[in-house]
Amino acid sequence: MKAKRVILSSVLVIAIVICASVARAETLSWNAVTTYTDGSAIGSATVTYTAVWSTSASLTSPTTVASGTSSTSAAFSISSAGMPRGSTIYFGVKATVGGVDSAYSTALSWAVPSLSPSSPGNLRVQ
Numbered sequence: 001m002k003a004k005r006v007i008l009s010s011v012l013v014i015a016i017v018i019c020a021s022v023a024r025a026e027t028l029s030w031n032a033v034t035t036y037t038d039g040s041a042i043g044s045a046t047v048t049y050t051a052v053w054s055t056s057a058s059l060t061s062p063t064t065v066a067s068g069t070s071s072t073s074a075a076f077s078i079s080s081a082g083m084p085r086g087s088t089i090y091f092g093v094k095a096t097v098g099g100v101d102s103a104y105s106t107a108l109s110w111a112v113p114s115l116s117p118s119s120p121g122n123l124r125v126q
Contacts, residue, residue, distance in 0.1 A: 028065060029073035030105065033095040042097060046070065050101075051093045053083065057107050059092045068096075078112060086114040 033047050051074045052062035065081060066074035083089055088111050092104035 025075045025077055027073055027075050028091055028093075028108075030093050032072050033097075033102065036097075037102075045097050048096045049093050050096065051091065052104070053081065053089050053091050054107075055084065055087065055089055057090050057109070059090060059104050059107055062092065065091070083112045085112055087112055 028051055030049070030051075033049075034042055036042060048068050048070055049072070050067045051065040051069075052059060053065055054060060054062045063081065065076045078085070088109050090107040090109050092107050094104045095102040
């Protein structure tokens, strides 16, 4: 019975490692917003951010990566976010202070990596 638990535990650990390596996380980051558009300091007001991606440079029909976060970065998975492999997408971030949203940042273009199988290994001639 103990051997079965060890084998099942080993299989579970291997499955978790495989899943973690397939769902690699990427990170989008930006500078904190510290001023209003007139140049005055935001001070101690809470600033939250919404990060999005779109297939359009004008960020039309955006998909949210992170929302309502006070962090200046957001981790995401290409697959989970539904980003089209092998294409160019655009990221944008907007700040919110006291319920008022900023405009989106200038869009950042990113080439979404293609997904292809690994090369065969352990070649041999017999």
